[in-house]
Structure formats: C-alpha cells, structure tokens
Amino acid sequence: MAFHIKRTSAADSSKTVYYVKKSNGSAYWSDDYSNRKIWETNTTPTNMMINSDGKNGGWAGASIVEE
Secondary structure: OOEEEEEEOOOOOOOEEEEEEOOOOOEEEEOOHHHOOOEOOOHHHHHHOOOOOOOOHHHOOOEEEEO
C-alpha cells in the first residue's frame, strides 16, 4: 500500500493540495496530484504531522490518505 498527505489549500478553500518533497530536500504544497510525495507505510507521514506543542500549523487540516 502507499500513502500521501493532503489538505485544503490555505489560499483557496475549493482546492486540495498535496505534500511534495523534492530530491534536494525542499518541501511544499501543490495542487498537482502527480507531484505528491508517496510513502510505503504511514509511519513517516504520521510522525511528520505530530504537533504536540501546537507550533506545527502547516499541517493543520492535513490527513494521510491510503492509495
């Protein structure tokens, strides 16, 4: 199984955006589904989204999707 992360765009609530991670390490949100980062398990994306101190607002509204 494969997993990716999605959320509603902060700039346009009618759009869904996907977490993208480039090979050079840069990361961003894109509405291009084909650019989404895919993981083999949900462990890494789950750990990335931990927000125990409330400071990780970039993940607000994000969810992990099983493909």
